Amino acid sequence: MKKDLLNKIICLLLLSISFWQESHAQDPQFTQYYAAPLYLNPAFAGTTGQHRASVNYRNHWSSMPRAFVTYAFAYDYNLPASSSNVGIIFSTDRAGTANLRSTNVGAIYSYTIPLNDKLRVVPAFQVGYTSQSMDFSKLIFGDQLAFGNPDAPSTDPDVRNLDNNNHFDFGSGLIIYSNKFWTGFALHHINQPNQSALEGESRLPMRITFHGGMKIPLKLGPMKSGIESSINPSFNFRKQGRFDQLDLGFNYYYRMLMLGLWYKGIPLQQDMPRTINHDALAVSFGLSFSNMNFGYSYDMTVSKLGPASSGGSHEISLVMELQASKRPGKVSRKDKYNPCPAFMPNYLWKP
Template identity: 35%
Template sequence: MKIYIKSLILITLILNSIELKSQDIQFSQFYNVPLYMNPGFAGSLHRTRVSFHQRLQWPKLDAKYTTSVLSADTYFSKYKSGVGLMVLQDNQGGGQISSTEVHFMYSYEVNINRKWTFKPGIEAAYVSRFLNYAELRFPHQFNNTQGLVSGTDPQDLLNRAKAYADLSAGGILYTKEFWLGFAGHHVNTPNQSFDGGANVSTLPAQYSIVSGYKYVLFQRVSMQHDKEEISVTPTFQYKWQGKSDQLDLGLYGAVNEFLVGFWYRGIPIKRYEQRIQNNESIIGFVGWKGETLRIGYSYDLTVSRLARAGTGGSHEFNLTYVFPKKHKKKIMKRLPCPSF
């Protein structure tokens, strides 16, 4: 019976993904995957940046969600333009469902005045999804006494694949201390159905708003030009897609190179059902930001009713390398986002 229940849970998760009732991948360190968050962030550092990011979600459940992101972006000051490339690999259920995505971004920097800057961006992606029916188990294969009693139907042994184009756009308005970004993903609402067009299952467009303000509490530059700074940065990110929405609200602190942050994910004033409060997780983050190397780790503590299943929370790791400047240039206004 225990095997039967676990199989039903896994099948439910898989079928939800097939029917596209699940939502986009969510990252707790959303500022450490800026190209995934908004194409307007391409080239936002005004230097060349390469980043590797990985999320391990609910490792103690059979679902086994693992997402890896490799990205690179740079800025061309002569053309006031940023370009970015991102490759994303996502696996669910130990490989039963996998997705590979290749994203290209372009952004352009518009100096509104000496204080305000606007960076619109566009994005085009190629997405390939794969579904392995041979590793799935269905309810008709089980009974209450013997467990698994029959094999997979030969028709179900066929591996399914689906590829499609995905379009997105966004923009960021910012000053030295404040930023506000808006993005729309899957604006072409692509069809993700594995049935070769027999059934249409579109991916709903996702929209997001992100904002924050950096408060500098202490700042000093020594005679050796070493900079000391202590700052706190409250941030939020609100996303909605189809009938689902999500809010990340938290605070980010920095003491010179050392970083720490805490976030809450959920909308407690909104209930999906009368007895189910919209609480998802509490997130803690620690990191270190050098001139060229940045490292970050975060952990999601599940606080929803799913915590009873012993999910093991979620882990995220980030490693970013920023190429040093080749020669001195004029000082350019940069986004005050904490991970930058």
């Protein structure tokens, strides 16, 4: 009986440690990164319409107890009288048996610079504030394991030093786009804030992302009267500390329907001897209703973690774009050229 109790405690401890390390080794990421544009890169603020709001939910490895759950909300607006754009973003994620939670609120400013009649470049800056918390009463320490009683008070001196962590966080980004392609990069955690729950130091590594995509128009049926559709391939490479990953795939748009197929991993890289860096295959499905767009995706793990993550990962997105009021006069260049990564109805992406 005591042996079974000890085994359960050890398993609980290892699971908690794995969640702690995973949460701090890398930021949460979305498979539908095109439906979370401000989370991907602050330079996407104000790049489409007047008002845009996005809501994202991800349940990572859903079959595991206390799995990673991430929520994000963003809103952005392009100022009609200038080339300036503003946005706000809120994200929170929860993981582990000790309810490790990280919540971030950020403000974004970007500026649209025309390079010519069809090409735009947008630099951006983001400042945020992050709060990290944990239920320390659910942690199990070495002396509790030694006595086989996880409910006994711990005498570990680090217990008195445990505390929640709050810090400022800075990021920036840049995109270049026309109405047929886009590319850019983003830097998050430029100041590499200290995220330690103890009195020591544990710096959060900078997250660097490179991403891009394009629209390939298609026409089904006769050239003049055919139905317009498109294939939108894109990629997203990110690196944070020792972690790196490439998302590569495409979305196919047909009227109000979207279907997507994605690969996650770096097939030419080995993360361990004789082990290819494969992570997951993902499929996505979406519908567009007027100015509201819904998306769902499912990740099927193909790495060595497959058996432990048999439930896969589920993700839901909702993007809404609203026109505040009709702007007088001709359509400005700023309104005319919108980048392709936004999860928008295909008919809004006219060349």
